[in-house]
Amino acid sequence: MTFAFDLLLALSLLWSAWRTLATPRLDRAIVLFIIFGLLMSLAWARLAASDIGLAEAAIGAGLTGALLLDAYGVLGRRRGAP
Amino acid sequence: MKRFSLVVLVLSLASAFVFFLGGAMLELGPTAIDLRAPVAAHLAESGVTHPVTAVLLNYRGYDTLLEIAVLLLALLAILAVVGRAPASPTRAAHPVLQALARLAVPLMVVVAVYLLWAGAFRPGGAFQAGAVLAAAAVLLHLVGLLPGWSRPRLGLRIGLAAGFALFLAVAAGLLTQGSLLQYPPAAAGVLILLIESGLTVSLALILAGLFLFLSCEAEA
Amino acid sequence: MSTGFIFALTGAILFAAGVAGVVLIGHLLRRILAFNLMGSGAFLVLVGLAQRQDVVDPVPQAMVLTGIVVAVAATALALALVRKLHTLTGQLELPDDVDA
């Protein structure tokens, strides 16, 4: 049972990583990256590493995601009004 | 065509790499050294009861000292890249959002303090606490209650550097004990909590700064 | 197959995909994403491989905490540079390097 869950989680990680790189729209890529980060913190929980899980959720997915979204917003706005 | 062959080349190299690495990982036996035993054996002298915190701030505290230097350095490099930007007007968000933020932020501060205190004996610590505080600052910025930072004034610069300075001072002061960062077992708990408190404040400011300095530049 | 090993293998694939992304993708924001995938892959290998018998090892866990902070520092710097480049040139890809 746990094996099946681990495998599913691993596959979801790979899927979200692949979509992050391959999806044509940048905003979706960033959202997928944040999802990837949240899946990572689940993986850390499965590896009994709650410290990393907390840090990954807060820093990896949260702060990095906010930085990316902010950058995307600004670059998009600039592009809209040249 | 050239582009296509590059893609094929890189992807086949990557697949071969994964194939060999996976095989090599499978054939691995038990390791010659097992650090779990010494980590557990010295836990009583380390000043904390949570093994990860013991590694992070005591056994391998020197890594963490340099890591804070990396973080401070990254902020510094960003300041150097961004250059001078005029302070930007904040975009005021919907009053309901602002009210929600006013409610959420004190809660986040409480969570941060809890995480800091919990780090000594269970998952948590300065990094997570600092990240939550930074998130609170970012939230305040997004709803328009906290302006983006243009240039760090003296007070802010002191705040950004204080955690690192405190860590550095403790590390150097402990040279009197025989070597860098050699905590005396009796005082280890207090010193680690002192360092972590300083780090929480500075980490929060630095992590928030990564966002707020950049955010300011964008609107210039 | 242990949990540790599954995630170590996942990490290896993520690392390879991340490097391939950094090499192949021209768009700079996307490259930053690829770099982060690469870093996450290395972190998973570090903890997963050390815990391949599913016994918790705090040493690599602490190392990964250090690594995550370094990675976010690098990401923020990269974003600052990309934004600056966009301000100066309006481009989100690296221009050709010329000696003139």
Next chain:
Amino acid sequence: MLEPLFDPLVWLILLPLTWAMLAFVLGPGRGAWLAIAGLATQCWLAFVLAQTVGAGGVANHVVGGWGAPLGIDLAVDGLSAAMLLLTQAVALPLAIYARSYFKSDDPAGTWFWPLMGFLIAGLNALFVSADLFNLYVTLELVGLAAVGLVAAGGGAQQVAAALRYLFATLVGSGAYLLGVALIYGAYGTVSISTLLPLVTNDTPLLVWIAGGLMVSGLMLKTALFPFHFWLPPAHGGAPAPVSALLSALVVKASFYLILRLWLGPLQTVLPAFAWLLAMLGAAAIFWGSWQAIRAVKLKRLIAYSTVAQLGYLFLIFPLLAGHGALEAGVMQIFAHGLAKAGMFAAAGVLIKATGQDTVAGLAGAVERLPVTMFAFGLAGMTLMGLPPSSGFLAKWLIIEAALAQGYWIIAVVVLAGGLMAAVYVLRVLRQAFLLTPASATLTPVPRMLEWSAFVLAAASVLLGLRGVELMQLLGAMA
């Protein structure tokens, strides 16, 4: 035994961290004197440490008192002591140079001092560390500081160069980190001294992959051909004091780490790649020199010369099993470090004076800026390998070691590289000896700039006469 409180080994890390932090708190553009005072003290500390190591073998510092493998050990042998000595000896004149170089309103100088402090701290921490993961953190410290210095206050070209450099350095340290992860998986430790007895001839495949990853990552950071693509724009586009720091020290740090792994925990793995690295080194010498001969811009020329000169370092790997190759490599690190710092510093003066960064714009420079052109010539002498310079000594040692082991092909490469260096150095000097065009105007330059460039270049020549002491220091190996 030194008092722990005054252990120079630790203070070589703590001191630059302290002045970097204080310079940041002091604010934009401040901290020059702090840095110069700190670096002067560090020079003295590095000298004391070298003497201790020369007399007593190896200096250690057990951080936290735990000892490897639980804690992190710092260790300084002859090789580390030599690198520390070079770092402080190059950084001090460059700091004096930079103080005059950056005007108070120059945006590139706003955060120069704290960035330089973190860079020097990272380099020193790298040279003393005996723990593979700790080395990763120091690599990132050095890499991010270097990128920050390249990008600071720059235009589009510089920012693009910094981004290219950043991705190269991050992928490089990422590959190194994965290698460390695999080593930890295989042995359960990342301490170099603990690993040494564990490494036997039946190395598992995983450790081979780890070695390949770590060395490829470090090659990318050292800009070994064909991974050199990021170096010319970054080193050629940065302000002169930054170019000098990067070319003289930063690329050497990752090379030092390859050497350290080669002589230490990966000694059963890496020698299999010796001729591959030497071939790439030879290719770097020819390609870098050729590009330098063709370069339009002066600093571009010097940057490509760095690509070529780094090639010599990789020629020593097939020779390391025999005698004298390590001495040859370290002599080349010193020769190129001092000469290239001097040359970039001189180029900075020329660019400031003539207002343009082209080789063609140098006409008449000998008449107007004799000290600077003399410095450029002395540094060029070292790069060409003319006696009595340290460059001559380095090349002589490589050829001697190569011929002693019957590898005459390496000797041929070294001689050919020297000839090509002569072409690009003389190309600059010839232009400088032309008559001043009537239209040329020259901005006056602070004397301090000219003389600090001269000191570095002269040191690169004079070291050739005092090479014996350096060789003796290297005798003190772990």
